[in-house]
Amino acid sequence: MCVFEEKIDEATLEKLQAFEFAFSDSDGETKSFLSLAMVARQNNYVRPTLTTEPILDIHNGRHVLQEMIVDTFIPNDSKILSDGRINIITGPNYSGKSIYIKQVALIVFLSHIGSFVPADAATVGLTDRIFCAMGSKLMTAEQSTFMIDLHQVGMMLRQATSRSLCLLDEFGKGTLTEDGIGLLGGTINYFCASDDPPKVLVCTHLTEIFTESCLPKSEKVKFYTMSVLQPENNSADTEDIIFLYRLVPGHALLSYGLHCALLAGVPDEVIKRAAHVLDSIRNNKRVARLNNQNISAHDQQYQAALDKMLAFDVLKGDLNTFFRDLLPYES
Structure with missing residues (x-):
């Protein structure tokens, strides 16, 4: 029943539930197939089409878990044909980049284990491996997160074939920015070659790779971003920014980090100071010292002590009196 029908109707679901009850003591494989079928019916999954062509065409794909915990989930299409197999996705934090690439991998994986998938339609080319460099933290591994990423990317570069699916989420961010840009650019160039x-x-925030010297133009590379609705003044730190969670062609040169910090509940004074520092750096200005009352009071004490020392006559002055009067200036 589950294999040939496009979707599982209500009558089929009831039969599956009765079948599950009748075979409650059956082997785990049977229970697994029953679970997949019931979840497919309850969440409106569709039967994918598997093909020997190395393509991927998903219409309104969804994330199997994320859609269950949010009020509204925004689906996205995925289309990778013979050209443009390398998709570089930029966009702000919180905008859904990681969820998107994970949902693509999950749909491909579910297709290969005989499950229906969370989408309106899906044509999936046979995939031999799914490689991930997602910044995973393995508590048992005696390695840093960045070293784990390097091992995963190294395996990806050595073993991936034309039928493989490779995911890189913020690869290169765990080290010095220049090194990260070089590693990411080199990895993408390897795939392009x-x-x-x-x-x-x-997925990346290292937008420096968009320069032609770092990433030459290639028909194999396509650029996407997660769309953002922002006010006319194009401000990156305003409260009026709205994430649309929709994948669209293009680049995003801003990460909207201050707005994300605001959403995360970071105190206003921290965000204001960060905005000041960011504006100074962008305009090549000196970062002004933080104007804090306690710091200003200490500065006045130090200035008064310095003035007293400069005015002191070492030949005629009384050193004992001088240092006794200087003690109040000490912090």
Whole structure:
């Protein structure tokens, strides 16, 4: 029943539930297939089409878990054909980049284990491996997060084929910015140099790779971003920014980090100071010292002590009296 029908209707679901009850003591494999079928019916999944062509075409794909915990989930399309197999995705934090690439991988994985998938339609090319460099933290591994990423990317570069799916989420951010840009740019160039590269999804904030010297133009590379609705003044730290969670072609040169900090509940004084520092750096200005009352009071004490020392006559003055009077200026 589950194999040939496009969707599972209510009558089929009731039969599956009765079947599950009748075979409650059956083996785990049977229970697993029953669970997949019931979840597919309850969450409106569709039967994917598997093909030997190395393509991926998903219409209104969703994340199997994220859609269950949010009030409204915004689906997105995914289309990777013979060209443009390397997709570079930029956009703000909180905008849904990581969820998007994970949902693509989950749909591909579910298709290969015989499950229906969370989408309106899906054509999935046979995939031999799914490689991930997602910044995972393995508590048992005696390695840093960045070293784990390097091992995962190294394995990806050595073993990925044209039928593989490769996910890189913020690869290069765990080290010095210049080194991270070089590693990410080198990885993407390696895929571009391949005659038949795998399907690659890259999420990054390292927008410096967009320069032609770092990432040459190639028909194998397509650029996407998560759309953002912002006010006319194009401000990056205003409360009026709205994330639309919709994947669209293009680049995003801003991460809207201050707005994300505001959403996360970071105190206003921290955000205001961060905005000041950011504005000074962007305009190549000296970062002004923080104007704090306690710091200003100490500065006045130190200035008074310095003036007293400069005015002191070492030949005629009384050192004991001088240092006794100087003690109140000490912090």
